[in-house]
Amino acid sequence: MTIASLNKTIAEVTERIIMRSEKSRSAYLKLMQSQTPDKSARSRLTDGNLAHAAAACPIHDKTAMLGADWPNIGIVTAYNDMLSAHQPYEKYPDIIRSAARQVGATAQVAGGVPAMCDGVTQGQDGMELSLFSRDTIAMSSAVALSHSTFDAALYLGICDKIVPGLMIAAIRFGWLPGIFIPAGPMPSGLPNPEKQRIRQQYAAGEVGRDALLKAESESYHSAGTCTFYGTANSNQMMMEMMGLHLPGAAFIPPNTDLRTSLTQAATQQVVSLTHMKGEDAYTPIYKVVDERSIVNSIVGLMATGGSTNNALHIPAIARAAGILVDWSDFQDIADVTPLLCRIYPNGPSDVNHFHAAGGMGFVIQELLAGGLVHNDVTTVAGEGGLERYAEEPTMEGETLTWKQAPDVSLEEDILRSVDNPIAKDGGLKLIDSPIGRGMIKISAVKDENRKVSAPAAVFSSQQDVKTAFNNGKLDRDVVIVVRFQGPRANGMPELHGLSPILGLLQDKGFKVALITDGRMSGASGKFPAVIHMGPEALAGGPIASIQDGDLITLDANAGELIVEPEEFINRPRAARNDDPGIGLGREMFSVFRKSAEEAEKGGGIFGLMDI
Template identity: 60%
Template sequence: MAALNSTIAQVTERIAQRSAKRRRHYLDLIDAYDPTRPARVKLAEANQAHTSAGCAVQDKIQLLGGKWPSIGIVTAYNDMLSAHAPYERFPDVIRKAAREAGAVAQVAGGVPAMCDGVTQGFEGMELSLFSRDAIALSTAVSLSHATFDAALLLGICDKIVPGLLIGALRFPWLPAILVPSGPMPSGLPNKEKAARRQLFAEGKIGREELLKAEAESYHAPGTCTFYGTANSNQMMMEMMGLHMPSAAFVPPNNPLRDALTIAATKRAAEITGLGSDYRPIGRVVDEKAIVNAMIGLMATGGSTNHFIHLPAIALAAGIEINWDDFEELSHVTPLLARIYPNGSADVNHFHDAGGMAFLVRELLDAGLLHGDIVTVGGGSLAAYAQEPFLAGETLSWRDAPAVSGDESVLRGVRKPFSADGGLRLMAGGLGRACVKVSAVAEDKRVVEAPALVFDSQADVQAAFKRGDLDRDCVLVVCGQGPRANGMPELHKLMPLIGALQDRGFKVALVTDGRLSGASGKVLSAIHVTPEAAEGGPIAKVRDGDLIRVDGEAGALEVLAPADWRERAPSQLNLAANARGMGRELFALFRHNACSAERGGSAFPDYDPI
């Protein structure tokens, strides 16, 4: 194994120094907690009675009089969301496994789990980002009964894993393991699905044909198979040591998946303070684990949403990161995976080619990960360079394959797809933003063209239908940040902007909104901060201004007119975004949201110093 890359070491040290006071204040919560006594015995007798009243007899006996550890299950189950439908049967599997391990498991609570795939382009999408904060609050409520010695967190998708993790991190003395359920089988290839969407946007096919294609793509229980935020979540949990090793992409509802869930349960029982291997989540998630997650994001060309989620997760653990950290790590991290929208393969193809075990092994051997982090799986991160398998009914792990099973999908560090990561920082007169260049062809990564300014996704769609966008242009979509309308993803823009690019026009997108897994073949500077609602420079752009979006140099500039900065910011009309579809209930979140670079959270300062 090579020595740790010097840039990674320097970035990690800088984060540690920046975070020192806040992190120390956070760790005080662990130091003040005595984990060696069952949590429930610290409660009064009446309180304890309530914790066991609905239990099976054996569990009740152990909760009232025994010393078995108590494991709280926080679940994002609902059967509308394909990724979370498999969780319906997990509590029974976990309760049985817990008893076999000499522990008690109870569902501590449920958290909401909305699907961006359902709400994209509609009003409900404006609740999406802040659903993460609602999930964090729900997780905290679930664990607030102070009767649990460990937690199992059942969730996969976009805001759900970050929300569960943020909530659990505010109970830093509790060991916690994330338990995935796995991706659905491969359906209609993602590239073909995207082509159908573009044809529909151009009016070349009808709704019936598009619906048929979509249903062939999203067709079974399990996570969507493209490499968006949900599957990037799973990658990061592996890189941070919060899963059982290589659990991320094992399909749902099969014996190996059940074996991994059982193993996670038994491991949770082992790492409580009642045993000899106490691993509280607040010490598992440290500066090194956060850096590993960022490196994984770069090495796989993962979701741009994590430019927002990772700062929020880190801050919940008393750690401060910023987009400069992402930028520096990107320069030294090779791109090792091509998964849609960065290629034609899906996560099942990635998993079959060697998956997370191969990826971790390659990065570790090259000195591109912190191998000495604390993991829930036991030992160091080296355990995550192994893949699980069943020998009869016994769960075992073996070394990752020596070579990739498909070099069009997954490669080693000696033959990367590119020498640096697929995600970059943009900075300039228009503010700071991020861009996913790994999905953009090299000859499309620099666009210099007149601005066309819009206040909504719907206005862009209407202009496209009128033919007003058939020209070289930079589409500037304002008023889409956290404080404006909750920062929805602008997923509906990609098919039509892709169509413009295919017609031969030079086109780019600049917005204070999000794209995430929808980030595709069009150059897109997203998450622009300061946002328009705060009077950021993006609110001063007018139709016809000459904009340069340079994904290679990371530049985001207004080239002309020279006096553009002297303008007053446009006044946004956000009245239509304030009510209906529950949006009025989230006004508190919008009013208190911090910048995208700090996580876009409504509670940005957990440990004031």
């Protein structure tokens, strides 16, 4: 395969991230190197400590842990059987333990982490815990790994906040080798455009709840990850781009021989990366996650038209490693990265169709050929750099092996080459405006809908928007402004419940757009939505000075947002009328809300941490 020299802009962005992060990255690496092991982790434990750690193990594993110098793998699992994506993880620990024994290692479930389903909490009060669940997962993982009896770790997680939370912890325990193990997407169900059509019909009162429930159940119908290209599947793309999966593991279906073989292989591979296999073999996470791999993840996001939520998660992940990225980096990368994929919501096809057309192996092969990613990175796959991820796994009889990904797309309506892209630049756009800085996903928005000029209608909750819609007050050209939805206000819940309303208004021929300091779902994109606007209203951001009737002009292609009259900026900031923040456990997260950072820094509570 062809690997071109690195694109000038990608090189420049990488270099400025390195320069910007010099002090914090140096401190992080110093911390990691101070933890570099010279013998098994459990050798640091007292006899009493070790006896507790091995007490419940089968006799063979107990003997190995108490005596032989076998590596011990800690499993951090986000298993629950409420999330379809995570239900297959129920049986993974037994698969991992068995595979570990075959290569002279032991494995233990170090701990479980919470894993909420945004599909269940969407539009409900529980969604206010969603973003902060990422930081809770990071802390829960830290508790699991704090037993300090592990020589490597395996991370079982897929969905929206779960992979980023696990990543933050993996980076903070970066002296441990680690591999992320996915479970794969569910089979394709009701086509996504049909599901969206029925949602809009329900919002318009044209069909009843029985038709809506039937459509939703036909869409989400089996074990496995939801098949649209939202945050969960964007996370899986990101793990491939950063070299933290085995190559091509992201979109292999659950409960197949290939999926089981990949889980076994990941277990045995992480054993081979431990310091106990020699200094040359030792490959800790802190050597995998660096400025180059972070840039690769952003390139992947742009090339595939991935989730806007990753514009929050990538900065948070990077900061855990002492790396400072901002949305200007995202924009400059987007400007030179062509959009190669059309996966719902950017098109009708789902991730199963994408995988069949060539999948991540083809995407990475094309990005390398275009000089758009760093090949000279460390990955969990061993030697070969990112080029290894231009391969895809397959079974030859009962043997797992890898072959080169297809060199041509098998379906150009879904997947294209860098020489014949779907669009010349990436799917996300930075909006830097008098209101503040925000992001917009334009890859799924038709060109004729990307420019809107209309009066503002200002709300402080998505329920207020729905009420206005039901009362017929939004049947016009309108820019809907929903504020007090940022991390400090209420945990920055997704406002995906507004998608059918705005989509319906747009289909009626009205010019519509959304501006908010909150989030939209990673599967959103039919209409223009400027999201993650910061500073948020509760922190005194100018979005709190917009009033009903102000003329707002959005040009998504140009990245421009104008509010008239210009003097709006001098108005007093509106105050929030109420702050429930109580009930369904929300009061337990008030400390998170008080300390949350702005969206561009990840919207979390950790910042750069004390490193």
